[in-house]
Amino acid sequence: MEEFLVALTIFGTIFGVVYLYFSTRHKERMALIEKGESADLFVTSKRKTAIPLYAIILINFGLLGVGIGMGILLGEGLHLAGMNQDYSMPSSIFMCIGLSLLTGFTITRKMDQKYREQDLS
Numbered sequence: 001m002e003e004f005l006v007a008l009t010i011f012g013t014i015f016g017v018v019y020l021y022f023s024t025r026h027k028e029r030m031a032l033i034e035k036g037e038s039a040d041l042f043v044t045s046k047r048k049t050a051i052p053l054y055a056i057i058l059i060n061f062g063l064l065g066v067g068i069g070m071g072i073l074l075g076e077g078l079h080l081a082g083m084n085q086d087y088s089m090p091s092s093i094f095m096c097i098g099l100s101l102l103t104g105f106t107i108t109r110k111m112d113q114k115y116r117e118q119d120l121s
Helices: 002-035 053-080 085-120
Strands: none
Touching: 053 085
16 A cells, blocks of 8 residues: 555655646746747757767767766776775766766866867868
């Protein structure tokens, strides 16, 4: 019975947040239309990067895999150095994953700047 209540609470919360988001968005747009304003504010343009999306995804997944592997190696090294494996493995894996994702973001941003400079010249 408790599992059902937990699942019902989770799905009810998700439904409530989604419903609130869409109903608020609808009310905002209707208020703009009533005032005679343009609703172009809500129309999003295309992605503003010069790099193809597949390149960004591949770079980040590649670095994520490298980060996981480095985290496992670092965790095993810390375990062999005397640290408890229950702490060394997860902490080193998550630290290396975070560092690899930050590295991927930095590489993507630099590549985007480079491509934008090439387009301008």
